[in-house]
Structure formats: structure tokens, C-alpha cells
Amino acid sequence: xxxxxxxxxxxxxxxxxxxxxxxxxxxxxxxxxxxxxxxxxxxxxxxxxxxxxxxxxxxxxxxxxxxxxxxxxxxxxxxxxxxxxxxxxxxxxxxxxxxxxxxxxxxxxxx
Numbered sequence: 001x002x003x004x005x006x007x008x009x010x011x012x013x014x015x016x017x018x019x020x021x022x023x024x025x026x027x028x029x030x031x032x033x034x035x036x037x038x039x040x041x042x043x044x045x046x047x048x049x050x051x052x053x054x055x056x057x058x059x060x061x062x063x064x065x066x067x068x069x070x071x072x073x074x075x076x077x078x079x080x081x082x083x084x085x086x087x088x089x090x091x092x093x094x095x096x097x098x099x100x101x102x103x104x105x106x107x108x109x110x111x
Contacts, residue, residue, distance in 0.1 A: 029055070 025039075026047040032039060039046050039058055048056040059067045087097065 026054075032056075032058070 024047055025044050026049055027035065027039065029048060029050045032048045040060055042060055043062060046058040047054050048058065
């Protein structure tokens with residue numbers, strides 16, 4: 001069941017948190033690219049599809065609390081892993097990072 005609306009389709013997906021159905025927008029990669037600004041400044045979650053398969057989800061952060069906790073955890077974990085890999089590639093140890101945080105904290109207290 002699809003309703004066309006400004007080249008973005010409204011499809012019903014089951015929302016696990018509430019166990020109820022709510023309409024969510026979907027957009028092809030091409031449509032998402034051309035409407036990106038509108039999509040990220042909107043108030044709705046948008047499923048981005050490529051060749052009919054979901055490839056990404058856009059969660060507008062006007063209210064970060066609306067982003068499901070599981071998604072926030074996944075994003076945090078992925079970001080942490082990439083940051084750890086980048087720091088390791090540059091030869092920065094965990095002790096260096098902790099020392100940098102401690103030095104920053106001391107400088108802020110001194111102000």
C-alpha cells in the first residue's frame with residue numbers, strides 16, 4: 001500500500017516500541033539526494049532505499065530523544081570503533097587520550 005506524495009512514498013512499517021503501525025516516509029537514494037535538506041530538517045524518520053531495499057534511515061535530530069535507544073547505541077558503538085581505529089593508526093594510545101582529557105579539565109578549572 002503506497003501513497004505518492006512529492007516523490008516520497010508513505011509506507012506503513014511496524015514500530016517495535018509501541019507495537020502499532022505508523023506511516024514512515026521512504027525515499028529512493030536519488031530522491032533523498034535531491035531533497036536532502038528538506039528531509040533532515042523535517043520531523044519524520046525517512047527510510048532511504050536503493051533498488052527497493054532499505055539502505056539507510058534518516059532520524060532528524062530536532063528531538064534526539066525520539067531516536068530509538070538501540071539505534072543510538074549502534075551509532076555510538078560504530079563511531080567508537082572508527083575513532084579507536086583512527087587513533088591507533090596515528091599511534092595515539094588510550095593513556096594519551098586520558099591524559100589529554102585530564103589536561104583539558106585542568107585548563108577549564110583554571111579559568
